[in-house]
Amino acid sequence: MKDWYVVRLAPGATRDAKSRPCRPARPDETAFEQEMQEEGFACYLPKLRREIIHHRTKKKYTRAFPLFTGYAFVQIASDDRWPALRDCDAVGSVLSLNGRPWAVSSDLVTDLRAAEANMIFDDTREARIKRRQEGRTHRETTAMRFPAGLKVQALRGPFAGYHGMVENVTGRGLVRVMMQLFGGEAPVEVPVDWLDAAE
Numbered sequence: 001m002k003d004w005y006v007v008r009l010a011p012g013a014t015r016d017a018k019s020r021p022c023r024p025a026r027p028d029e030t031a032f033e034q035e036m037q038e039e040g041f042a043c044y045l046p047k048l049r050r051e052i053i054h055h056r057t058k059k060k061y062t063r064a065f066p067l068f069t070g071y072a073f074v075q076i077a078s079d080d081r082w083p084a085l086r087d088c089d090a091v092g093s094v095l096s097l098n099g100r101p102w103a104v105s106s107d108l109v110t111d112l113r114a115a116e117a118n119m120i121f122d123d124t125r126e127a128r129i130k131r132r133q134e135g136r137t138h139r140e141t142t143a144m145r146f147p148a149g150l151k152v153q154a155l156r157g158p159f160a161g162y163h164g165m166v167e168n169v170t171g172r173g174l175v176r177v178m179m180q181l182f183g184g185e186a187p188v189e190v191p192v193d194w195l196d197a198a199e
Helices: 031-038 079-086 106-117 127-129 138-145
Strands: 004-010 042-044 047-053 060-066 071-075 091-092 152-156 163-169 175-180 184-190 195-197
Touching: 031 195, 042 106, 047 163, 079 091, 138 152, 138 163, 163 184
Parallel strands: none
Antiparallel strands: 004 071, 004 091, 042 071, 047 060, 152 163, 152 195, 163 175, 175 184
């Protein structure tokens, strides 16, 4: 299996690729990736995706960013390709140890690719749903945060300071709690932001 090497990217290498007459740019493709493909090098630039809210229109959109700012992986097929790699505009330098290019395990690159494909690095709603950090609906998210049987304490509202146990989440997204009130238990429905897990 061919080795991967870490390259330090030149300034501007992570900008969006420009479409050319011979080949249009792909979505989320950088100038570095475009140049590596044109020069015949296999490369990998790990990316994470974030949801951004436009400051004026308030619309959400997803944008890709490099996971390791300023660094990427390149696979070298043979030793006679080193001069061609160093001549690439998008490559600033090759990381080396004692004057020799530093090889990286192909398992590391495979693991990074698998993690990126599974959206481990992403901070998007889709990734949070996949990681089970958020539900598809408000009710589902509330049920994940406050599962049945969880001991809770009311922080706000008329029940502030009282403790109870979660029974379920209603269709409106309220948490139904068996609250200990006046020496007994009574079912109450409270908004999510009034509760916190009891210690």
